[in-house]
Amino acid sequence: MKFNQWFTAGVSAFALLHAGGAMAAKIDISAHDIGGQVIGQKGPEAGVWVIAETKDLPTRYAKIVVTDDQGRFVIPELPDANYKVWVRGYGLTDSAQVDSRPGKLLDFKVKPAASAAADAQHYPGMYWYSLLNIPAASEFPGTGDKGNKMPETMKSQAQFVDTVKNMCQSCHALGSRGIREVPKLFMDEAHGDSQLAWAMRTQAGQAQAYMATAINSIGPDKVYQVFSNWTDRIAKGELPFDKPERPKGIERNVVYTEWDWASPTHYQHDAISTDKRNPHVNANGLIYGSPEESTDLIPTLDPVKNVAATIKEPYLDPKMTGSADAPHGTSAYWGDETIWDGHTSIHNVMMDEKAQVWFTAKLRPPANPDYCKQGSDLPAAKVDPQATAVRELSHFDPATGKWDMINTCFSTHHLYFGHDANDTLWMSAGGPNLGGGIVGWLNVKKFRETHDGVASQGWTPLIIDTNGNGKRDAYVGAKDPVDPSKDKRIAASFYGIMPSPVDDSIWGQAMDRGFSRIDQPGYIIRLTPGPDPVNTALAEVYQPPEGTFGPRGIDIGLDGVVWTALSSGQLASFDRRLCKGPLNGPTTADGKQCPEGWHLYRLPGPQFKGLDPKGSANHAYYVWVDRYNILGLGANVPIAEANGAEALMALVNGKFVTLHVPYPLGFFTKNVDGRIDDDSKGWKGRGIWTTSGTRANFHSEGGKEAYPKVFKVQMRPDPLAH
Incomplete structure (x- = not known):
């Protein structure tokens, strides 16, 4: 035996x-x-x-x-x-x-919670931040100093909720204990004035500029009023009005594995383990992170040897300033210590079929080289010259340790590989204030052959076929009214991006941006490149159904169904095959031409009081589709990275399976990917991977001693399988 x-x-x-x-x-x-x-x-x-x-x-x-x-x-x-x-x-x-x-x-042998208050400390953040008193719909639009202390660009209650979720919750675990309790340092300095304490805490640390953007979009007075009222009530003992259920059914089959990586002062935006197109790539290999503003040190994890390490992202301009140079206030956690030292703002990381790694990274100051500008011979520059770019592209070969720095003319944010013969790498630009309404790409096959990053790149403006002739020709500008005889440019920029696995289309998602210099709703966008994308690409835009709002993130199953998360509190699918009306022509410029293509699934959890119960306070940062049944819940199952629920939420046969990570409290993630290490080992040989995504890991359980973590999630046949 x-x-x-x-x-x-x-x-x-x-x-x-x-x-x-x-x-x-x-x-x-x-x-x-x-x-x-x-x-x-x-x-x-x-x-x-x-x-x-x-x-x-x-x-x-x-x-x-x-x-x-x-x-x-x-x-x-x-x-x-x-x-x-x-x-x-x-x-x-x-x-x-x-x-x-x-x-x-x-x-x-365990004991019951000492009290309801003690028990609630373990609840996911949404149960706490659903206590926020969202201004009533009648308080909008903003009237500034003349009335409600919100700027005139804050037009609706939906926009307010979208801003809280997509600008506040997107960086911080909003309902975590580190947020719902105001640090004593600020309350003492404010002499107990909680609104002033909130003003101090939002100016602390090294994210002042971004915080100011979010706060100003709502109105500082309104921000401090709403959030101080929330934390004051909690300090006086108010508890969540709803409570979570324990895991049930197949939720009990889950196994979470966690490793520390990076450092307590450096946060991660996301991580990658394999090539989305082939999850067998890089079996048992290193996991790579993207540390965004915090550092130029890219963390790696060897999950077999349990070893965490780093590699350093290079950049083109050695004199480029970084996050350490930005002004910042005294932190309740770190005092006046400068904890971020990044220059490269590595936002997103992807892996190709060779297990080589690609990063959207800042390589130089914003001013573009001449080949990007008016007068250049570069085909894309002739169509739509670009004066600046916020972030570029880098490539790392683990086998040789060699880096390529590709100086793109367009801003980069997320990136995914296409399924075409050129292995085209498609890149989103982020938001409308970053991207200028263009989509960029790199012909990877050409780049590998020539190492010419200039000749291998291209970009296109987003043009809708509003004259309905099936081709791209003369168009009016983004701010011009529709002309039925011409096409129409839109100013939206892709945030999420995903090449379709079923045809040559590229799908993107654009944020709601009513408060910015570009007034636009949120869309999902279908781009058909055509034979010469710089000159032939055409776009279709689709708004979420009436009463919903705030698309964020995008992915597509092998069935061609597109998925996005809505800040109104739903996971949404869009199936273009269900559309009944024309998809081009003058009536399609606003994106309302196919309501029948949408299907909504309310995210579980409480709703803010007074808001539409068809929505939820729960919020997902992004969505990932498990095309190959890596987790074991089925092929083409969408999984929402639900930071409100501190969980991964898989939609299986129309119902959510909630995979809540209970330790450390404050689980917060921005991406998922899945890898198959060994088919012969069944559930043991596969799993999905993610990392801590909050900018302030120290707000979570463990405080200053807490490291960002790599998480591996697996589903076994039953809770006792080994």
């Missing part, structure tokens, strides 16, 4: 001998697992989390599982180390941490 077989048999016999105790139910484990049972005052505790964490490995490592209906658990596939193991669950007080090693059985 092999050791594992003998050990499992012995453990099973041991468990059966303890009738009447927590080990009465049979639990099979191997020498690489920790198993046991959780018992509360009323019996087995189903749907609670059991956490095992160790500092013995090269980087801190943890694994989390959920108990079954008898309170049993198995934490599988643990590296050999000493672990602290404990229990957390809604309705419970965290158990004491128990020392253990793989191959051991543990018996937890």
Whole structure:
């Protein structure tokens, strides 16, 4: 008999001998697992989390599982180390941490939460930030100093909610304890004036400029009024009016694995493990991060050896200023210490079929070289010359350690590879104030052959075929009225971007931007490149259904269905095949031509009081479609990165499966990707990957000692599989 077989048999016999105790139910484990049972005052505790964490490995490592209906658990596939193991669950007080090693059985006896207030400290952030008193619809539009203290560009309640979610919640875990409680430093300096304390905290740290943009779009007086009222009520003891459920059904099959990487002072925007087009690429290889403004050090994780390291992003102009040069105020956490030192603003990271890595990164100051401008011979510059760009493109080959810095004329933000013969890398520009209404690309095949980044790049303005002749020709400008005899340019810029796997179209998503210099609704956009994209590309725009708003992020299944998350509180699909009316011509400029193509799924969770109950306070930063059933919930399942719920939310047969990460509190992520390491190992050989995405990781559980983490999520056949 092999050791594992003998050990499992012995453990099973041991468990059966303890009738009447927590080990009465049979639990099979191997020498690489920790198993046991959780018992509360009323019996087995189903749907609670059991956490095992160790500092013995090269980087801190943890694994989390959920108990079954008898309170049993198995934490599988643990590296050999000493672990602290404990229990957390809604309705419970965290158990004491128990020392253990793989191959051991543990018996937890847990106590109920000491109070409703104590229990609520474990709730996801949306249960807390849904207490915000959103101004009534009748208070809009803004009247500035003459009335409601909001600028005239703040036109509606929907725009207010969209701004809170897409500009505040997009960077911070809004309902986390570090946000819903005002630091004592600021309250003391403000002599108890919570509005003044909020003014101080929003000017602290190194994100002053971005914070000012968000605050000014709402109106500083209104921001401080709404948010100080919220934190004052919480400080006086107000608790969430709704509460979460424990994991149930297949939600109990989840296994979370976590590794520390980067540093407590450096945050991550997202991470990559493989090529979206082929999830077998880079099997068992390094995970790469993108640290945005915080540093030029790109974190890597070896998930086999449990080793975290960094590589440094180069840039073209050694005199370029960085985040350390930006003005910043005193932090309640870091004092006057400058914790960010980045120059390259690495926003997004992707991997190609060779397991080489591509980054949208700032390589030089904004002024463009001459080949981008009026008078250049570059084909795209002849059509739409570009004077500036905010972020460019870099490429890293792990096999050689060599970098390529590609000086694009267009701003870059997100990037994804197409399915064409040229391996075209398509890049979004971000927002309308960044992108100028263009979409850019790199012909990767040509670049690999020539290493000529100038000749290999191109871009196009977004032109709608409003004259309905099926081709691109003369067009009116973005601010001009529709002319039925001409096409129409729009000023929208792609934020999310995704080449379709079913045809040659490129899909993008543009933000609502009523407060900016460009007044536009949120769209999803279909771009058909044509034979010469610089001159032939045509766009179609589609607005979300009436009563919804705020698209953010985009992905497409192998069935061609497009998915986006709405800040009104829904996950939305769009199927162009369902459209009944004409998709070009003068009536299509506003994007309302295909309401029948949309389908809405309300995100679970509470809604702000007084707002449409068909929406939710819950919010997803982005959406990723599991085309190849990597997680095990089905092919083409969309997964929302729901920061409000502190969870990944998979839509399976029209219902959400909520995969809430309970430790550390404040789970916040901006992307997901999935990788298959070994098909022969079933669920053990595959998983989806993400990283901590908040700009202020220290607002989450662990404070200043908390590192950003890499998360691997797997679904096993049942809660005891090992």
